[in-house]
Every structure is written in C-alpha cells, then in structure tokens.
Amino acid sequence: DARVTQTPRHKVTEMGQEVTMRCQPILGHNTVFWYRQTMMQGLELLAYFRNRAPLDDSGMPKDRFSAEMPDATLATLKIQPSEPRDSAVYFCASGLGTGPYEQYFGPGTRLTVT
Amino acid sequence: EDQVTQSPEALRLQEGESSSLNCSYTVSGLRGLFWYRQDPGKGPEFLFTLYSAGEEKEKERLKATLTKKESFLHITAPKPEDSATYLCAVPGAGSYQLTFGKGTKLSVIP
Numbered sequence: 001d002a003r004v005t006q007t008p009r010h011k012v013t014e015m016g017q018e019v020t021m022r023c024q025p026i027l028g029h030n031t032v033f034w035y036r037q038t039m040m041q042g043l044e045l046l047a048y049f050r051n052r053a054p055l056d057d058s059g060m061p062k063d064r065f066s067a068e069m070p071d072a073t074l075a076t077l078k079i080q081p082s083e084p085r086d087s088a089v090y091f092c093a094s095g096l097g098t099g100p101y102e103q104y105f106g107p108g109t110r111l112t113v114t
Numbered sequence: 115e116d117q118v119t120q121s122p123e124a125l126r127l128q129e130g131e132s133s134s135l136n137c138s139y140t141v142s143g144l145r146g147l148f149w150y151r152q153d154p155g156k157g158p159e160f161l162f163t164l165y166s167a168g169e170e171k172e173k174e175r176l177k178a179t180l181t182k183k184e185s186f187l188h189i190t191a192p193k194p195e196d197s198a199t200y201l202c203a204v205p206g207a208g209s210y211q212l213t214f215g216k217g218t219k220l221s222v223i224p
Contacts, residue, residue, distance in 0.1 A: 004157070033211070042216040043158070043201070056211065091157050102148060103212065105157030 002026045004106035006092050012112045018080040021109045023092030024073055032075045033093040033103060034060075034067055043091070049075065082113045117141075118204055120215035127222050130191050135218045137202035138184040147185050148212060149178050150201040158201055192222045 005024045033048040047057035047067040093103040150158035162171040164180040177188045199219045203212040
C-alpha cells in the first residue's frame with residue numbers, strides 16, 4: 001500500500017529552536033509539495049519540487065524556512081529559528097505527471113512552538 | 115488572483131438526508147477541479163478530478179459535477195462515516211500547484 005510518510009508526527013519546541021520535518025514521497029512520484037494548514041488560512045502551498053529540483057518556494061518565509069530534496073526518497077522542510085506563529089500542521093504531498101493532477105498527502109506533522 | 119470559495123462552511127445532516135456542497139472558482143482557463151476528503155488528524159485524501167463543464171464523477175454516495183463557474187459535491191443518503199471536511203482545489207498559476215478552498219465540514223448525525 002503506497003503512501004506518503006512524514007516524521008515526526010508531532011513536534012513541540014520552544015521559540016528560537018530549529019525544526020526539521022521529513023517526508024518520504026510515494027516511490028516513483030516525481031513531484032513533491034509542502035503545505036501548511038491552519039484554521040485561519042486553510043491549506044497553503046509553501047514549496048514544491050519536480051524531479052528533485054525546486055520549482056517554486058514563493059509561499060515560504062525565506063528568512064527562516066528552507067526546503068530541500070537531497071534524494072528522490074527524502075524531502076525536508078526546515079524552520080530556523082522557529083516562532084509561535086509557525087504553529088500549524090505541515091503536510092507533504094507527492095504526485096506523478098506533467099501538469100496539474102491529483103496529489104497524495106501524508107499524515108502531517110503537527111508543530112507547536114511555545 | 116485565482117480564488118476558490120466553498121459553502122457552506124459547516125453542514126449538519128441527519129443520516130439519509132441528501133444535500134450538496136458548493137465550490138465556486140475564479141480562474142482563467144480551468145485545467146481541472148479537484149475534490150478531497152479530510153478526516154480529523156489526517157491528510158487530505160483525493161476523491162475526484164473534473165476537467166470540463168458537464169462532467170460528472172461518482173463514488174459510492176458522492177457525485178461531483180462541474181459547470182463553468184462552480185462545482186457541486188452531491189451526497190446522497192449520507193451515513194455517519196461520510197462525516198469529514200471536503201476540500202476543493204483548482205490549479206494555480208504554476209504548472210503543478212493547487213489552490214485549495216477552506217473546506218466544508220460535514221457532520222452526519224445517526
């Protein structure tokens with residue numbers, strides 16, 4: 001049963017600390033997306049990659065967020081330093097195709113910054 | 115700017131009481147409209163893609179329809195297990211990204 005996996009599932013940290021979230025996309029999928037979900041804003045796209053190359057990260061606060069794909073089986077989202085307003089659920093999704101198409105989401109990382 | 119608006123924000127139905135959820139969009143050159151289901155504590159789960167006005171897709175008690183300005187998700191004789199938040203999305207300015215609506219939270223009461 002192919003699925004997107006994310007670690008950790010929950011993270012509580014203090015303001016100013018570094019947070020790293022990891023995602024393993026579905027094997028063979030060539031596009032990976034990072035989203036953030038809050039009650040107020042809903043699902044917001046932060047960044048996405050195709051064939052490991054970053055295509056768009058305009059949704060991310062550049063001064064503190066960074067996203068990478070060191071290899072085809074791992075995507076990372078890092079926040080440094082973290083702030084209370086970063087508290088949200090972060091989802092990774094992957095897909096396969098050459099245009100807009102269905103994306104398959106992981107279970108999310110619930111981040112709380114105190 | 116592309117926009118996706120879903121209504122109502124929340125909907126309570128008695129088991130067996132059919133209804134519809136709405137997703138209206140403003141985007142030039144629609145390249146698909148996507149419906150997802152999200153259960154509490156989980157990631158969105160893909161349901162349907164619609165590509166052209168008049169198209170319909172069905173899955174169990176759900177049927178999605180598309181016009182030039184909006185999409186409807188019809189729920190026929192819902193059961194409590196249909197309770198979830200239903201999200202719709204349209205492709206954004208980029209080639210691959212999706213812009214999501216804020217969802218409709220459906221509660222089906224036994």
